[in-house]
Amino acid sequence: MTGSGKTEVYLQACAQVLEREADGQILVLVPEINLTPQLEGNIRARFPGVMLATLHSSLSEGERMLHWLAAHQGRARIILGTRLSILASLPNLKLIVIDEEHDPSYKQQEGLRYSARDLAVWRARQLAIPIVLGSATPSLESWHHAGSGRYRKLELRERAVKDAVLPRVRLLDMERDKPKDGLTSHLVAALRQRMERGEQSLLFLNRRGYAPVISCDACGWVSDCTRCTSFMVLHKPEHRLRCHHCSLEMRIPRHCPTCGNVDLQPLGRGTQRVEEGLQQLFPEARILRIDADSTRRKGSAQAAFDTVHRGEVDILIGTQMVAKGHDFKKLTLVGILNPDTALFSQDYRASERLFAQLMQVAGRAGRAARNEGGSVSEVLVQTRYATHPLYAALVSHDYDRFANRELEDRRGAALPPYMYQALLRAEARELAIAIAFLEAARDCLAHEGITINDPIPMTMTRVHNVDRAQLLVESPSRPALQAFLKQWIVALREMKSRVKWSLEVDPLDI
Ligand SMILES: [Zn+2]
Ligand SMILES: [Zn+2]
Numbered sequence: 231m232t233g234s235g236k237t238e239v240y241l242q243a244c245a246q247v248l249e250r251e252a253d254g255q256i257l258v259l260v261p262e263i264n265l266t267p268q269l270e271g272n273i274r275a276r277f278p279g280v281m282l283a284t285l286h287s288s289l290s291e292g293e294r295m296l297h298w299l300a301a302h303q304g305r306a307r308i309i310l311g312t313r314l315s316i317l318a319s320l321p322n323l324k325l326i327v328i329d330e331e332h333d334p335s336y337k338q339q340e341g342l343r344y345s346a347r348d349l350a351v352w353r354a355r356q357l358a359i360p361i362v363l364g365s366a367t368p369s370l371e372s373w374h375h376a377g378s379g380r381y382r383k384l385e386l387r388e389r390a391v392k393d394a395v396l397p398r399v400r401l402l403d404m405e406r407d408k409p410k411d412g413l414t415s416h417l418v419a420a421l422r423q424r425m426e427r428g429e430q431s432l433l434f435l436n437r438r439g440y441a442p443v444i445s446c447d448a449c450g451w452v453s454d455c456t457r458c459t460s461f462m463v464l465h466k467p468e469h470r471l472r473c474h475h476c477s478l479e480m481r482i483p484r485h486c487p488t489c490g491n492v493d494l495q496p497l498g499r500g501t502q503r504v505e506e507g508l509q510q511l512f513p514e515a516r517i518l519r520i521d522a523d524s525t526r527r528k529g530s531a532q533a534a535f536d537t538v539h540r541g542e543v544d545i546l547i548g549t550q551m552v553a554k555g556h557d558f559k560k561l562t563l564v565g566i567l568n569p570d571t572a573l574f575s576q577d578y579r580a581s582e583r584l585f586a587q588l589m590q591v592a593g594r595a596g597r598a599a600r601n602e603g604g605s606v607s608e609v610l611v612q613t614r615y616a617t618h619p620l621y622a623a624l625v626s627h628d629y630d631r632f633a634n635r636e637l638e639d640r641r642g643a644a645l646p647p648y649m650y651q652a653l654l655r656a657e658a659r660e661l662a663i664a665i666a667f668l669e670a671a672r673d674c675l676a677h678e679g680i681t682i683n684d685p686i687p688m689t690m691t692r693v694h695n696v697d698r699a700q701l702l703v704e705s706p707s708r709p710a711l712q713a714f715l716k717q718w719i720v721a722l723r724e725m726k727s728r729v730k731w732s733l734e735v736d737p738l739d740i
Pocket of ligand 2: 455456457458460473474475476477478693694
């Protein structure tokens with residue numbers, strides 16, 4: 231359960247190992263750098279005399295080497311880091327803790343593609359040491375293993391703070407209460423109430439920029455990226471159009487490049503546009519936006535979070551950056567804008583991700599206890615699909631129901647975790663070349679017990695003038711798939727194609 235105090239469980243497990251094993255080392259993984267300071271503080275406070283090393287990508291090379299050496303020489307007893315720290319040399323490793331084990335950030339998506347969580351499970355098994363995977367919304371893979379008895383399931387069913395109650399989740403039907411400037415009248419009223427009580431609100435919208443696209447009503451022109459299968463996003467404060475995939479930038483055109491019409495309209499809504507609407511609606515409010523654009527400078531994200539903690543913000547608008555870990559004591563309202571798109575994604579993992587994200591952002595509200603007025607914190611979800619079962623599970627805080635239903639669907643559709651997958655991706659100047667390579671790859675080896683699907687263009691086919699296609703390989707047997715991949719990769723290397731290709735096992739995005 232969210233707010234059940236799993237950090238305390240990690241700390242007590244650490245305490246046992248530190249006491250029992252004279253030189254024992256403990257590896258603690260968190261999904262994001264943003265989350266290290268908070269946990270680092272907890273660990274240092276609990277174990278003042280114990281040497282702690284941190285490993286993540288925002289350390290300078292010199293710092294990282296010193297910390298890596300401290301871990302390698304066994305001097306550091308506790309190593310706290312992001313996914314890359316699973317590759318650290320740890321001579322006396324006795325315990326691994328993975329916080330928020332479901333988080334997709336544990337998967338390295340480029341270059342050497344690995345899952346830090348799965349590697350950690352494997353490493354723990356090799357060393358015959360315990361590993362703790364913690365989450366309020368476990369990945370369906372881990373949930374499945376817990377159900378089958380492969381993992382041992384330990385449940386925290388109560389909130390850590392006495393008398394703390396779960397926030398009340400309500401759905402705001404946008405078909406009935408038509409939003410104005412992206413906000414329904416119910417949500418506006420709830421924001422106003424918090425303002426009057428001197429409490430904080432958070433609006434969550436996972437889309438940065440002002441509007442995802444601008445268009446011309448006269449001729450239908452839209453701001454496509456010339457290098458990607460994607461739109462140029464309007465960034466109004468910076469007066470720019472930006473592609474979020476290839477980082478192409480340009481000034482906002484004064485008139486339509488096709489017909490000359492000067493009346494170009496933004497379509498849709500990003501965090502900047504919500505911020506603008508709120509400033510007009512609540513001119514007296516202290517409004518802060520936290521997203522990748524507002525926190526570009528080093529240290530600015532932490533500074534922004536600090537102003538929220540100090541109570542200097544009335545309404546916070548943020549992307550997934552604000553969803554994780556932070557415990558805002560005065561926050562009693564979370565508004566979720568536009569989550570519906572993920573319900574109808576062709577990516578079968580989209581609903582799992584959405585549910586985890588919504589549970590996590592809902593957990594930002596009312597973590598401490600009831601507010602002073604005795605009222606319960608609220609989470610308001612604006613949706614056009616108020617009867618969707620995902621939202622029903624969210625309203626009742628029922629992860630079990632959601633997960634079991636999803637697993638049933640996955641079993642029926644023969645998808646992971648009931649099927650093992652690998653994905654061969656190819657990139658070329660022209661799509662036909664990439665497809666031809668994948669067709670040759672499909673036919674180059676006998677494959678009994680393995681299903682090789684037909685090559686298809688990736689959903690976002692073109693990025694930075696490169697076309698991309700993929701080939702999905704599946705088997706209900708992990709050993710059969712591994713045996714095939716071992717031979718296949720040799721055959722692929724021998725094909726001597728100039729196509730750039732990569733092979734990923736257990737792909738997250740397909
Ligand atoms: Zn036009
Ligand atoms: Zn682009």
